[in-house]
Amino acid sequence: MFFLPEQVSEYERKRMTVREVQQLQIFVSDEASAILWLRQQLANKPQTSAALTPQFMQELRSWQKHEVGVEMVELLEQNFLRYFSNGPIPGQIVSWLKKSTDMRDLLAKEGRELEDGSVETDNHQLKSRARDRWYVPDPNKAADLEKLRTKSLLREFATYQTSKGKLKQFRTEAVRAGFAQAWRERDYATIVQMAERLPENVLQEDPNLLMYYDNASLRVN
Incomplete structure (x- = not known):
């Protein structure tokens, strides 16, 4: 399967939200796989x-x-939502609570379900059970979180641009975000320059980064 650079980000975003992810055994080796692992855990519970x-x-x-x-907390804050017990209990948490017969009965008795699946309630037991739980956001809120995360990654990428020499340790997700931004701005030179500062094995083994580099190399004057 081959994608143009401008299609990669959309593909990656959709890939991370498909139901099949819940069925896979995920090995955490980098930031992207860590987010997938967290998504899998939180989608289940x-x-x-x-x-x-x-x-x-x-x-x-x-x-x-x-x-x-x-840090795991940083990944949670950038990609997921947390219920602080103020306002309706989110539908994602409600679905999990309903797996318990006792909680399901309590929700039916003490809660009022809204159109989006969330539940309004003043019941202390329900609020306490749901409090401080992280959950997978719905697509609209996920898009807002993604924008904030991208800004953070681009700030990180900017620090790599001002440094010198080969990059030994870095956030690959930040480099991916930087390459995507540079491609949109037709700043092909930045992609080529930064790619050549990455470890050769990282560049060659990452289809996303390699594709940006190969395509940008053809467009640099």
């Missing part, structure tokens, strides 16, 4: 960061050496 942390730490044994470590 909204969880608190305290519950996720020991599981997440066990998954980091295959983390690639060139990848800068990223």
Whole structure:
């Protein structure tokens, strides 16, 4: 399967939201796979960061050496939503609560379900059970989070541009975001210059980065 550079970001975004991801065994080796792993866990069961942390730490044994470590909390804040117990309980958490007979009965008795699947309630037990759980946002809110995350990644990429020499440790996601932005702006020279500062094996083994580099190389004067 081949994509033009401008199609890659959309493909990656959709790939990360498909239901089949829930069925895969994900090996966490970089930021992108860490986000996929978190998405899988939270799609199955909204969880608190305290519950996720020991599981997440066990998954980091295959983390690639060139990848800068990223805190789990940062990944959660940039890609998912947290329920603070104010306002209706989100539909994603409601769906999980309904798996329990007791919670399902309590929701029916003490809650009022809204059109979007969320539930309004003043019941302390329901609020307490849902509080501080992270969950997968719906597509519209996910798009807003993605914009904020991209801004953060581009700031990181900008620091790489001002540094000198080969990049030894970096966030591959930041480089991908930077290449995508440079491509949109037709700044092919930046893509080529930064690609040549990456470890050769990283560039050759990442289809996304390599595609941007190959296409940009053809357009540099």
